[in-house]
Amino acid sequence: MCPHQPMCPAADAADWDAAHVVTTHPEQGWSLLCNGAVLFEDTGALLPDGRALAPRPRTGDPVPHRQPIPHRQHVPHRRPVRHRQLQAA
Numbered sequence: 001m002c003p004h005q006p007m008c009p010a011a012d013a014a015d016w017d018a019a020h021v022v023t024t025h026p027e028q029g030w031s032l033l034c035n036g037a038v039l040f041e042d043t044g045a046l047l048p049d050g051r052a053l054a055p056r057p058r059t060g061d062p063v064p065h066r067q068p069i070p071h072r073q074h075v076p077h078r079r080p081v082r083h084r085q086l087q088a089a
Helices: none
Strands: 021-025 030-033 038-040
Antiparallel strands (some): 021 030
């Protein structure tokens, strides 16, 4: 039973990851939440019923910005210049 007031959300609730951290092991990359879920640093999780949840994007993390590709100017096709062979005199 959760001793916190208000009580932590259950592991099957939509906001299950808002539960208090009971113990943390940052050197191993995981934390145990009050509702029995194990939350990994990559945001994946193991729920008390044995289900595994895949990592999800973290809210608040900046979205990488892609630089726009510069528009390529149209260059008319030109025939290659052929050098004339010099004739020996």
